[in-house]
Amino acid sequence: MTVSLEQLRRCHFAVDLGAARTRIYVKGAGLLVDQPSAAAVNTRTGALIAVGEFAEQMMGRTPDYIRVVRPIAGGTVVDIEMAQRMLRQLLGDKTRRALRRNLRLRAAACTPHDADPLAQRATTETLVGLGARKVELVDTLIAAAIGCGLPVERPEATMIMVCGAAATQVAVLSLGSIVTAERIPVGGEAVDHAIVQHLRHEHELILPSQSVRPLQLALSGNGLTAQGPAQTEIHGRDVATGLARSVRVDTAAVREAIQTPLTGVLDGIGKVLRACPPDLVADLADRGITMVGGSALLPGFDEMLREATGMPVHIAERPDICAAQGLGEMLEGRIEPLVLNPLAA
Template identity: 65%
Template sequence: MPFSLDRLRRCTVAVDLGAARTRVHIKQSGLVVDEPSCVAVNTYSGALIAVGAAAERMAGRTPEHIRVVRPVTGGMVVDIEMAQRMLRALVGEKVRRAWRRRPTLRAAVCVPHNADPLARRAAVETLAGVGARRVELVDAPTAAGVGCGLPVEQPQATMILVCGATTTQVAVLSLGAIVAAVTVPMGGDTINNALVQHLRNHHELMLPSQAVRPLHRALNNSATPSDAPTEVHGRDVVTGMARTILVDPQDVRSAVQAPMTGLLDAIRGVLHRCPPDLVADLADRGMMLTGGMALLPGLDDRLRENTGMSVHIADEPAGCVVRGLAAMTEGGVRPFAPGGGRPDARPQDSEPQDADGRHAEKQTAEAG
């Protein structure tokens, strides 16, 4: 594997810094943080007003002096200071005191597979700012594969999609490493923005951020043309007054066609870069969907129809990354060992090697 499992086993904290949610797992304590990656700050004094779910509820409802910040975008930290303050507030004083009592605290954090050196450094500095003395970086697709129970350490192909809020990572894994991967700027927020833009252009209606959720049901491919239209409430672009309209399900599916096409093209590109033997494995095993957007209605059916591969949704897909990272820190993953032997077992020395070894020890003693 490109990362060291031995160093990961020494880590006490596993962190998944996602654009939508931040999750923190601590050894022997389990999952201690599962909150939205959101911070509300007073622009006059710089003081934190709220973090997590409380800050997310303030989005779009704040006065001028309160700003709602999302310090993580696409799995990469874009505001180190705010990310540190968010983590300190989320983990709580009790956990921070326990971390300070351990001067050798190690932490593991997930990063996108194609993260540049600046993004990796930002992740390290964020964890170092909350007490970590050493930070191990793990590719998010590998951690997600471990978290959903896929045999990523075996010499067989495994395709996984990490469907996040702002990006989707498509990767093929084998022997614990990424064979081919690509990141697509398409996630749950992209779908919502496409729906909002469609309603603005075709119905002259502005929707609040949470009003898009009812439209997701219309994305299900099993819907029929006779389905009833979806009722949405918003603000009229011209008059500024509240208005209610009925949206046809077919219009909703047409609005998200462009981002879905980009995801399908990315999957085909990853398959094109894979060796034929691995593609043959994928034809039998299919692909696994993880991440919060994996539960988007109709996503699995659309991928199945356009790729011809079987599509599976992981159990609790939103927590696969942090579960996989926690399994690595707790020693639940071992490298592939040919023949079924222990990967860390040393072969027994033969008699000639023992004789040479004793001869070497004798020469060392004589030299001493």
């Protein structure tokens, strides 16, 4: 593997910093935190008002002196101080005190594929601010593959697609390492934006921020497939009058609007397959693609990929927490490294 399993076994907790949600795994206790990556701050006093689920509910509903911020964007920390304050509150005093009893506190964290040194340093400094003496960084692709049970240590190809809020990462893994990978700047947020723009231009309707979720809009049932519902009712605000209004939306038109950002994902899969050795591509014809990440639950997304690539497409059992589970598996020492037996002389 590209990371040392022995060093990861010495870590006491692991953090999966996502654009949408933050997850914290504590060794021996399991996944303790799974909350939105959001914090509400009083701009007059600088006091932290709320974090996680409550802070996200406040988004778009606060007075002028309260600001809801997201200190993490695309899996990268953009505000170190706010990220530290958010993580302290999410962990809670009891857990923080228990972790600080370790004089050589070690932490692990997921980083996006090909994250630049500045982004890696921001993640490291964030966890050092929580008391970690040593921080191990793990590629999100490897952590997610381990978390969903893929045989990454074997000399055979496994293809994983991490569908995040800000980006989609596609990779082919073999012998515990990344053979070829691609990071596409298209995620769940791009799909949300495409739906918002379609409703604004075609129906002159503005949606509340809390309602901009594909699963809560027109993509119920079979979603992206033609077998989905023909129409659905959407509630929002009229662009001209500002009054509340409901419209009947043709889901076929919504599916067409969503195709544009999702086409970028298909292009990324094509690049990965073209750069992959032929022997590994032959393995993938049988095993197909495993989808993880919160956006993998977009109804009909897997069917669209299946039709476009001609390969089997599977969604992990708990796609949203696979990366955190993978970190936990490595922390608990449940992953054994591949042992090569040299030929006898």
